[in-house]
Amino acid sequence: MIKFNQIVRNKFLLILFSCTLILSLGNRVDSQTSIIAQNFLNTNYGNNYYSAMLEADRFYKQGDLQTAKRIQQKVKPDFPASNSVPVAVSDIAKLPTVARQDWDTATQAIKEDPQDDKEVETRIFEPLESLVDNYPQFVPAHILLADTYDLYGWGDDALNTIEFASQMYPSREDILDKRIELLLAYGEPLEASIASREFVYSYPNSPKSSTYQSAADEYFKKYQSKLKSKIARNSVFGGIGQAAIGNEAQGINLGQMLLQGESATGTAIANSYKAQANMISDPVQLSYIRGIGNKLAKLMGRNEFEYEFNIIEDPTPNAFALPGGKIFFHTGMLELMDSEAELAGVMAHEVAHAVLSHGYKQLGESALTNTGMNILSGLAGREVGAIANVGGLLLDKKFSRGKEKQADVLGIRVLDAAGYSADGLYNVMAKLAQLEGEGNMAKSLLSSHPASKERMEYLEELIQTKGYNRYGYEGVAAYRGVFPR
Ligand SMILES: [Zn+2]
Incomplete structure (x- = not known):
């Protein structure tokens, strides 16, 4: 017993x-x-x-x-x-007019780089968010929205957006690449390593598998060295x-x-x-x-x-x-x-x-x-x-x-x-x-x-x-x- x-x-x-x-x-x-x-x-x-x-x-x-x-x-x-998840679309021409209008408004405004907060909201974020909500199959909108959140310093929103897209389309390399990029940028090398590894094991026949495999190993090492320096720093204060x-x-x-x-x-x-x-x-x-x-x-x-x-x-x-x-x-x-x-x-x-x-x-x-x-x-x-x-x-x-x-x-x-x-x-x-x-x-x-x-x-x-x-x-x-x- x-x-x-x-x-x-x-x-x-x-x-x-x-x-x-x-x-x-x-x-x-x-x-x-x-x-x-x-x-x-x-x-x-x-x-x-x-x-x-x-x-x-x-x-x-x-x-x-x-x-x-x-x-x-x-x-x-x-x-x-x-x-079931709708089939992913990369070409905006395949979507209805209203979607194309949202996409054009947002991409044009991003080029013009408006300085006024309200304009940023109405000309960039509102059309992009509406596009992602109504036409989630349009992959470039997820990526651009995540990028734009990142650009304006909204890291959590950027990560959540790309995470959501990644759950919908786990086999898309463009989404995975953006996700890895953002995870690394926001100090999450272990998550980046896990994301790469998950791709390798889920899609072993993909031609990019070996690239992601070496990336996974590299980010894992990065995590360990980050852990090491943090632990060394914390040990000074007896915090471990x-x-x-x-x-x-x-x-x-x-x-x-x-x-x-x-x-x-x-x-x-x-x-x-x-x-x-x-x-x-x-x-x-x-x-x-x-x-x-x-x-x-x-x-x-x-x-x-x-x-x-x-x-x-x-x-x-x-x-x-x-x-x-x-x-x-x-x-x-x-x-x-x-x-x-x-x-x-x-x-x-x-x-x-x-x-x-x-x-x-x-x-x-x-x-x-x-x-x-x-x-x-x-x-x-x-x-x-x-x-x-x-x-x-x-x-x-x-x-x-x-x-x-x-x-x-x-x-x-x-x-x-x-x-x-x-x-x-x-x-x-x-x-x-x-x-x-x-x-x-x-x-x-x-x-x-x-x-x-x-x-x-x-x-x-x-x-x-x-x-x-x-x-x-x-x-x-x-x-x-x-x-x-
Ligand atoms: Zn479990």
């Missing part, structure tokens, strides 16, 4: 690294709700859902993909038609947080740890974590999740990481990624899943978090602002699990939504590329949404924040617009062979 103190301390690490897969149901999941979640797909998609998946797998393995698909289609209802990740008495200098790089940082935290948690050592289960984890990690790059795939005895349905590709599954999450496609869906999402340096960035921010780690060590002595849970939710709500989407975009691409049904993660989200609906505590906390439901809609749209295959390998028998029901 894990001591309560240890549970509490583990929860604090989760605040730092967990994504929205975490579910706040207190320290234990009611077995009744777990059963409800397990049966969710059966009751919603027809009561023979997993037996149909078993049958489809048999045909899939014989190479009869058409029959496998037909069987799956019978029990998997179509996703609603997505509000001590990370309470081991026994409370043994603080670790977070700054020094981060400078050793992503993989070493992840190893240090993971080792400390493993010393506290109740680790599962079943060789069959471990070798199964490691096989799937390594297979997916290979499709995402970052070969410099020493990947790890671990299982923790903990009934909370959660999975999380530490920097450098150290992935942890709770037994509660494994119990919630019924197929290899579901496991691979969660796995791909977590590996994507690590590949995109999300945890490392979060730690870097904590080290520099000195807040995260103080909160961590300040609360570590208190035995109030609920606070940890609420904190986790608030953090999620506050800044991880964009990161969750990044991890979904890359994760689902890799899930599909590996031949699994692309709705594996979606199905786990459906079960989590069901649990959110059932758990009393979760209900009150989540009523204003229906995380999993929102994620489901987003995943539906992603799978639809990218044309990913929902009728691939499910691996029900394989999963149940290792994690029997």
Whole structure:
């Protein structure tokens, strides 16, 4: 059994690294709700859902993909038609007159460089903003609007504008180039590195992939040297947080740890974590999740990481990624899943978090602002699990939504590329949404924040617009062979 103190301390690490897969149901999941979640797909998609998946797998393995698909289609209802993003347009002549007028007004005024604030507003920003709102498919307007915000010193607006455009058209190099340029200009080299890397892994066949790959490495080095000088400066004033990740008495200098790089940082935290948690050592289960984890990690790059795939005895349905590709599954999450496609869906999402340096960035921010780690060590002595849970939710709500989407975009691409049904993660989200609906505590906390439901809609749209295959390998028998029901 894990001591309560240890549970509490583990929860604090989760605040730092967990994504929205975490579910706040207190320290234990009611077995009744777990059963409800397990049966969710059966009751919603027809009561023979997993037996149909078993049958489809048999045909899939014989190479009869058409029959496998037909069987799956019978029990998997179509996703609603997505509000798909309009096809991008670069030529203003293809838009209606009103759009052309806005574009001409703004570009002419920018040339004339009006000095009067009101004129700037009415002749430049109003027509450009209206163009972006009404004809978001016209890519040059996003870029010009971002540039113009930048020119007038409105950095946040410039970044938000280009971020929005980038979410609509993630494969457009012109948008990505502008985004990288602005991120660098506003002192965000790690974000610039992540943006470049995301492109490389999402569009590996693009001729510009290798250019972005070297750019990603270069910006990462830039970030590290920036971190180094900031840490050196802060150390003079004693401002760097001590990370309470081991026994409370043994603080670790977070700054020094981060400078050793992503993989070493992840190893240090993971080792400390493993010393506290109740680790599962079943060789069959471990070798199964490691096989799937390594297979997916290979499709995402970052070969410099020493990947790890671990299982923790903990009934909370959660999975999380530490920097450098150290992935942890709770037994509660494994119990919630019924197929290899579901496991691979969660796995791909977590590996994507690590590949995109999300945890490392979060730690870097904590080290520099000195807040995260103080909160961590300040609360570590208190035995109030609920606070940890609420904190986790608030953090999620506050800044991880964009990161969750990044991890979904890359994760689902890799899930599909590996031949699994692309709705594996979606199905786990459906079960989590069901649990959110059932758990009393979760209900009150989540009523204003229906995380999993929102994620489901987003995943539906992603799978639809990218044309990913929902009728691939499910691996029900394989999963149940290792994690029997
Ligand atoms: Zn996540």
